[in-house]
Amino acid sequence: xxxxxxxxxxxxxxxxxxxxxxxxxxxxxxxxxxxxxxxxxxxxxxxxxxxxxxxxxxxxxxxxxxxxxxxxxxxxxxxxxxxxxxxxxxxxxxxxxxxxxxxxxxxxxxxxxxxxxxxxxxxxxxxxxxxxxxxxxxxxxxxxxxxxxxxxxxxxxxxxxxxxxxxxxxxxxxxxxxxxxxxxxxxxxxxxxxxxxxxxxxxxxxxxxxxxxxxxxxxxxxxxxxxxxxxxxxxxxxxxxxxxxxxxxxxxxxxxxxxxxxxxxxxxxxxxxxxxxxxxxxxxxxxxxxxxxxxxxxxxxxxxxxxxxxxxxxxxxxxxxxxxxxxxxxxxxxxxxxxxxxxxxxxxxxxxxxxxxxxxxxxxxxxxxxxxxxxxxxxxxxxxxxxx
Amino acid sequence: xxxxxxxxxxxxxxxxxxxxxxxxxxxxxxxxxxxxxxxxxxxxxxxxxxxxxxxxxxxxxxxxxxxxxxxxxxxxxxxxxxxxxxxxxxxxxxxxxxxxxxxxxxxxxxxxxxxxxxxxxxxxxxxxxxxxxxxxxxxxxxxxxxxxxxxxxxxxxxxxxxxxxxxxxxxxxxxxxxxxxxxxxxxxxxxxxxxxxxxxxxxxxxxxxxxxxxxxxxxxxxxxxxxxxxxxxxxxxxxxxxxxxxxxxxxxxxxxxxxxxxxxxxxxxxxxxxxxxxxxxxxxxxxxxxxxxxxxxxxxxxxxxxxxxxxxxxxxxxxxxxxxxxxxxxxxxxxxxxxxxxxxxxxxxxxxxxxxxxxxxxxxxxxxxxxxxxxxxxxxxxxxxxxx
Numbered sequence: 001x002x003x004x005x006x007x008x009x010x011x012x013x014x015x016x017x018x019x020x021x022x023x024x025x026x027x028x029x030x031x032x033x034x035x036x037x038x039x040x041x042x043x044x045x046x047x048x049x050x051x052x053x054x055x056x057x058x059x060x061x062x063x064x065x066x067x068x069x070x071x072x073x074x075x076x077x078x079x080x081x082x083x084x085x086x087x088x089x090x091x092x093x094x095x096x097x098x099x100x101x102x103x104x105x106x107x108x109x110x111x112x113x114x115x116x117x118x119x120x121x122x123x124x125x126x127x128x129x130x131x132x133x134x135x136x137x138x139x140x141x142x143x144x145x146x147x148x149x150x151x152x153x154x155x156x157x158x159x160x161x162x163x164x165x166x167x168x169x170x171x172x173x174x175x176x177x178x179x180x181x182x183x184x185x186x187x188x189x190x191x192x193x194x195x196x197x198x199x200x201x202x203x204x205x206x207x208x209x210x211x212x213x214x215x216x217x218x219x220x221x222x223x224x225x226x227x228x229x230x231x232x233x234x235x236x237x238x239x240x241x242x243x244x245x246x247x248x249x250x251x252x253x254x255x256x257x258x259x260x261x262x263x264x265x266x267x268x269x270x271x272x273x274x275x276x277x278x279x280x281x282x283x284x285x286x287x288x289x290x291x292x293x294x295x296x297x298x299x300x301x302x303x304x305x306x307x308x309x310x311x312x313x314x315x316x317x318x319x320x321x322x323x324x325x326x327x328x329x330x331x332x333x334x335x336x337x338x339x340x341x342x343x344x345x346x347x348x349x350x351x352x353x354x355x356x357x358x359x360x361x362x363x364x365x366x367x368x369x370x371x372x373x374x375x376x377x378x379x380x381x382x383x384x385x386x387x388x
Numbered sequence: 389x390x391x392x393x394x395x396x397x398x399x400x401x402x403x404x405x406x407x408x409x410x411x412x413x414x415x416x417x418x419x420x421x422x423x424x425x426x427x428x429x430x431x432x433x434x435x436x437x438x439x440x441x442x443x444x445x446x447x448x449x450x451x452x453x454x455x456x457x458x459x460x461x462x463x464x465x466x467x468x469x470x471x472x473x474x475x476x477x478x479x480x481x482x483x484x485x486x487x488x489x490x491x492x493x494x495x496x497x498x499x500x501x502x503x504x505x506x507x508x509x510x511x512x513x514x515x516x517x518x519x520x521x522x523x524x525x526x527x528x529x530x531x532x533x534x535x536x537x538x539x540x541x542x543x544x545x546x547x548x549x550x551x552x553x554x555x556x557x558x559x560x561x562x563x564x565x566x567x568x569x570x571x572x573x574x575x576x577x578x579x580x581x582x583x584x585x586x587x588x589x590x591x592x593x594x595x596x597x598x599x600x601x602x603x604x605x606x607x608x609x610x611x612x613x614x615x616x617x618x619x620x621x622x623x624x625x626x627x628x629x630x631x632x633x634x635x636x637x638x639x640x641x642x643x644x645x646x647x648x649x650x651x652x653x654x655x656x657x658x659x660x661x662x663x664x665x666x667x668x669x670x671x672x673x674x675x676x677x678x679x680x681x682x683x684x685x686x687x688x689x690x691x692x693x694x695x696x697x698x699x700x701x702x703x704x705x706x707x708x709x710x711x712x713x714x715x716x717x718x719x720x721x722x723x724x725x726x727x728x729x730x731x732x733x734x735x736x737x738x739x740x741x742x743x744x745x746x747x748x749x750x751x752x753x754x755x756x757x758x759x760x761x762x763x764x765x766x767x768x769x770x771x772x773x774x775x776x
Binding site for chain 2: 001021023052053055056058059060061062063064065066068069073074077078079080081082083084085086092095096099100102103104105127128130131132133134135136139242243244245246247248249252260261264265374375378379
């Protein structure tokens, strides 16, 4: 298999984009990536579109052909496909696009993620989010994603003595980072008090522990490493791309406080890259719920199991900490348009490794990692990127 | 890229499977393929699941992890993903699974297609089917898939003098073939009169010109050609795997009677295989609507444009005709569980090339082809298979 590089990135601001449809934002992110890569649209050989629930959200499937069409690529008759792995759809689209280039099947591939969540009433969203869980066991019993993550949080507190303040400190950090990111949904720092006193959603998680409902899109242009320098002075190599799954239902797992899919995907990724967790300088992880970030940074091996909370409260995951986590603002502040999130994570890491992250730039970042999670950990997708 | 073979096949009967859930039928087809390939489930390295609309149909996304989980593969933490390209989801899942093996990323891969359509009321189905079209232009104006195909049929009649009887003859043939297929939804031959006098759906298409609402699943086990003989005496090689797209909306195309996505995908496929349309012995094509089969056999190059109708009426596409088309019964009689269809087409071609098609066996078949279409031609996926 060939080495693969990211040669172009593009995204929209995340938020409540009332004035734009899914096809608008998909096209906007795509065109921005094409411009960034300095290619003509006609050079694209295949499209991989990450999206979780467009059928339920906007009554539209067939997004591969749709995005090709509305990006003006219909005359090319190129292959285009939608990739779905719940909230990990974006990361999984990147995984499949990576394989397509690594295999030699295609040279220039666009990977995009897009989701339009604000075209349905807010109170329909929890049910749609639960389509990522095990409906026959969990949804039917009234579980919501927030309630499942709340159980993980309570158990984490019980097993490891993790405190409410430690969990909330991930949110405070992410809002601070988001305040430095011009494409974040929320660009405003908040206090610990705001998080802890926010209205309860599912004990112990409050409103500010949960990522928002968002519209948004992000896109990447991939190419074989061997020709990447023809397009850009700053190619970023994808040194590992791995996905793993687990039981869909939380109660079927051995542990409530460890996501085995994250452990497996990341161990394979480190092995392929020939590095260890401590070599990662900057990481975007899946803080759809605040406790998710605490567990992720443990399961990725950045910190020992049970030490994620204290590490976060002590600032070890702040920009230029031991490892800089969610410099974009994470899902909490950057926003979380479900199928777009995994691609947006990669866009942020590329910005960091290129040295283009402006006020939130991590010093001398060489290795970056993205972790995109579907449901409560039914799917995990890990990518490791390297500055060339 | 490595040569790829199909080493195992499995399927469920298609039909109204009231007593089975999507997870049941996905598991059943998968286990059947695992048995046929003589492998242990633990040898599977990745899963590709074709499904069009499980979010809308059964309120469940995340089918990659779901199928892995309910097939007992959760302890492997393998990568699993859902592939969606509307009605071409199954064919596209095979395309992505093929790339994964050809690339060297994985050795043993399962590709499955599954759809459960009978858990919603029948009258909700047309709207769900339209999510394959361009909702912003077509669905919003009240178009249904049947009405769009009806316009193609009327135009084909106008341009080429195609007759009602010619179109209906595809249905009569497919029901005859279905009567020979123990897994077909309808195993009953019908007369021309039954088709022509059936209740009108969208002029000129009647009830019998439209494929039914179906539940069902099908699965394939893929392996590199170089090790395929370790598992089976009768590996079938996938010599070409190509997908192409077109505008989602019918009215945006140059012609209403030619599916350019089919033309492009098939031309690439013939070129890669080093063969011509006349070399194909047996083909499964996309007769979701009867006129579809007439156009498909023209666009695939089996017959000149405008000659598909007469060729069908004259029996040239019957079993052991010039080319044997839809020996399984096609979508009309075999059934059409949307995301499962493309995989089921491949299962039938493998049965034919292995010489296991019993009473519907095509004599001495060497090359087989599948054509899976999404929407009105927004996506087309073509595979060419060869007896080894």
